[in-house]
Amino acid sequence: MVVNGSDSSAALSVDNLSVIYSSSGRKSHVAIDSLSLRAENGEFVSVLGPSGCGKSTLLSVVAGLVPGSKGTASIFGEKVSGPRRDVGVVFQKATLLPWMTVSDNILIPVRAQRKRVADYRTRVQELLHLIGLEKFADSYPEELSGGMQQRVGIARALIHEPRLLLMDEPFAALDAMTRENMSLDLQHLWAETGKSVLFITHSIPEAVFLSDRILVMSPSPGRIIHEVKVDLPRPRALETMASKEFAELCGSIRRMFADFKASQS
Secondary structure, eight states, X not given: OOOOOOOTTEEEEEEXXXXXXXXXXXXXXXXXXXXXXXXXXXXXXXXXXXXXXXXXXHHHHHTTSSOOSEEEEEETTEEOOSOOTTEEEEOSSOOOOTTSXXXXXXXXXXXXXXXXXXXXXXXXXXXXXXXXXGGGTTOOGGGXXXXXXXXXXXXXHHTTOOSEEEEESTTTXXXXXXXXXXXXXXXXXXXXHOOEEEXXXXXXXXXXXXXXXXXXXXXXXXXXXXXXXXXXXXXXXXXXXXXXXXXXXXXXXHHHHHHHHHHHO
């Protein structure tokens, strides 16, 4: 069942959203078609779907970076009309500024919002401790591994205390072992901070490991075709991925994609 309807108690509510791209002389492209979803306060929700299904477009609309063509997106009951200060965004690549130290990269949102940097120095240290990079405060991005850079990107998204964290396939460029470790780190961060999270991914195991609920998207044009509740106990460990329950849940989601594909052929 897919839950519809805007509600001020929800961290995120998307109602009947469509995104249509048009260009001169070309046929319009429907990226998202009449999509609705809801994420509760403090909930970890993943949007899972194949490449090109509109997942990143959905996140861009919620982040206020791309306007919807129809429908609405609301954050804590307020309609999204542009980027918001109570939202943090983590992209596929950390895109750290190479001439800035780790600490200064984390502080970028503070400076962008014209807040007093001095008021956030302690928070930077807290986040560096949380992501296990206390010793790298004065290091530069080129001195960090890809996984370490992504941790800095997550800390940067959290520095201004957002209520909602949006994550667009943040581990996609990492090797399999690093991805697993980053999933453990992210689970810990989420448990420590209590943020609401909308996590975009095309990895079924990643979605199952991290989420309270998984929203399954169809191929383009993107629609929510299934909602899956993940009842695996927390905290989850790497051993969770070897459990029978984990394998069965991953298998059932794979069958959803296969059955949808068969129904469209």
